Amino acid sequence: MQTEPTQSKNILLLREFVSYLRTLHIDTLEQKWIAIAMMIIAFLVGIITVDALFHGINPPSKVETIDSASVHLSKEFAEDNLGVQRDNSGKIIVRMVALRYSFIPKHLEVPAETPITFRWVSTDVLHGVNIPMTNMSTMIVPGYVAEVTTTFPKPGEYPLLCNEYCGLGHNHMWSTIAVIAKEEWVAKTTATPPALTK
């Protein structure tokens, strides 16, 4: 019932605001600068928004909870499941557990130029992880699964470092990841299954 008078009151207020805005003394040079500043901001915001909405370039943001106190009992993060695995659709998934003061497993091997989905959980406090020179980075918050998908363009041996303060032994928390050429990885992984042995 009250909506209509409030609405017209708001419109009146808005009109008043705009008319005040017109009486403001803003130097023409300053007006130009404000226009330029707004264009710079619009340009930067535009790039980010288009990338996010149309190219799917977003930070790791999958809101998924897990009980950190019983990660070892969970099916997904049971010890046998950790490390590099292929799911049914052929996607490469890396499951890692972060705990004071190491990442499990200690060493990984993944192919270059292939999308890889990392799933991280913490069993205790906050951790973070990044692989220098790549965009693999995420916080690992206890109670949540951190998921990030990325592709490593260049083969090489990379460190995988804890980058969030997690206690006095924080700087001892790291693993290594070997990114190997795609063909080499295919040869390695297809060689093992018994079906392919002659």
Next chain:
Amino acid sequence: MNDTAERKLILCHLWVAFAAFIVACFMGEYQVLERSGLLPALESPTVYFASVSTHGVLMAFVLTTFFIMGFGYALASSSLKQPIWNKPLAWGAFWLALVGVVLAAVPLLLGKASVLYTFYPPMVGHAAFYLGATLLVIGSWIWCAIMLVMFTQWKTANPTKNVPLAMFATAANALLWLWASAGVALEVLFQLIPLSLGWIDTIDPGLARTLFAWTLHPIVYFWLIPAYTAFYVFVPKQAGGFLFSDEMARMAFIVLAVFALPIGFHHLYMDPEQASGWKLLHGIGTFVVALPTLVTGFTVIASLEIAGRLRGGKGLFGWIGTLPWGNTMVLAVILSLLMLIFGGFGGIVNASYAMNAMVHNTAWVPGHFHLIFAGTTVIMYFAIAYYLWPLLLRKPLFSNQLALLQLWTWFIGMSILTTPWHVLGLLGQPRRISTVVYNNLLTLAWKPYELMMIFGGLILLGSACLLIYNLVKTQVTPYAGQFTDEIDYAEPIHKVGVLPEYLNGLTVWNKVIAVLMALSFGFPILQFFFMDTFGSSAWGN
């Protein structure tokens, strides 16, 4: 600043601020030295993280809060030309905050609260640390109340006049801080204190981080606004000119106060507990808040140009040379703006949403905030101190030459400290490590930059000692002459007519903030109560 009692109140606040500052400077230099591994005897993660936690608390909470309170009293009493409202209450706030600092300092220095100044639950420090921090914040809330009461009383008594710009900025900062501190207050009161005392068994770190992010962006504007206030209300006059635009200054403060608040998720870009849509929304807001800084840069440089030309500067850049480089306020603003250009560029990189993955939690981040806070902001705190000390003590500054040397060395030291720090981040070095033990070739590339940082830190430490020496000498040197200087505010070049309420009051903006905060934090906070979350139990350090 109207009588001895008021000057004493202000001076006490500023001395606590700078005492915290000098202690923290020594810790900073120890930290770069320890981290480099140059002196193996120094290496101790226990001492290192106790030091990092204390350094952060002293610089970010004690230096800033006490400085802002003292400076606010100075601006309010001098610009409104009325006594500080309820001085006993102001002293009460001072002592409450000081007791809080001491209470927090004990566990910090004993290594019982090495949880860093950003708290980081489910790691939990000693309860005294959180209680002390709470008292400090309550002290600052009382200051906010005093500022807003003085602002309102003056407006009621002078309905046809515009609130002086200095007071408008201070009141906007008080409003900003009341809103900003609510997030961390909720975290501390409902999560950290109960957990540290064992009243509750678990907390949700996702919720804790969301509440802290509420505070974490606007708090840096709480620290920055006093520096911007000096840009607008002191610099033009000190340079010998006029303020380019009073109205644009007000607009800048309003946009800062309003848009600094609903954008805290750029601290959570890499976090799993918030969805990408909310992060993008906050990310866009982060870019909006760059606008008042760009406007401030323009207005301040334009004001300097007016001054330079009035002093006989000719040609496109000739006015720069004619500026009074020997004036501490003018020198500080030039150095501050230089650091703002580079720090602001770094900030845009951090704010750039998914690109943040490349720098998140690397050494780039402390490099960035040292440049923009310890550089841009704190160098203005120095200039304000050099300006206020003589006015507060009613005698001239001990040495203007030393003050100029101090500002230059601070700028040079900060450049030498933060440039390699940024590079280290790009080379993948994580922040917050006490030593480098990764068995990897990459770390060899870090060495020379770490050594450069020690050198930068040494220059900064020397500069900090010079500041304290000058301030102490000013205080203890007797002066027989008559000191008549008063605080001198800049005049706008165009006379300002009667301003509309939205440029002269904060009521409307308070409502706008409430709406924006509900929109940007409402769902992200409520979601924790609707989804199945699992609490985390407390861990020591």
